[in-house]
Amino acid sequence: MFELCTEHDWRLIALGIMPDYVHLFLEVDPTFAPSVIIKRIKGRASHHFMLNFVQLF
Template sequence: MTVTRKVRRYSGGVYDLGLHVVWCPKYRRRVLGGRVAVRLRELIEQKAAEKGWEVVALEVMPDHVHLFVKHGPKASASYVANQFKGFTSRVLREEFPHLKSRMPTLWSASFFVASVGAVSADTVEKYINTQGERPWTKEHKEQADRAPGV
């Protein structure tokens, strides 16, 4: 899947931030099927809309959730993950009593999160490492070399 770069603006700058978030039910129990899975998808979309985030991809498996979400610059990775986990746990346990009786909490305390971007880490590294080779940078460097010492 190709994700088109859609930068967003706010008073402090321009951003394009995405996260791949994965989390599991407690004890990796296979409880995310049927009506629970349908409702979980709805709740994730609802929370994203409430926060102004964009769900790019979402897959609910019986024993874990994969989410690719674009978020704002003020939200940390752990904040994003915990917003989804906390909200969905509370609502799903209210609506599906069997989730309360089978497990002390719906979600495991841990999660996986990785930043996702339209540009790879290798591309960024190469871009940074070749800054001195740019024509306009060479000109400035030559001018600085000719200037009297400071």
């Protein structure tokens, strides 16, 4: 998550992680659509999980 924010010049203001959900509070350039931001976050997370937790898939 932190690398993704750095790559896109997003500022992570708050992060809350619970067992079944995650809350993010980001400061992002208004030219980014919320759907694009979520797509990038979910894509990066999916890639990370598939590499590190192969036994779950």
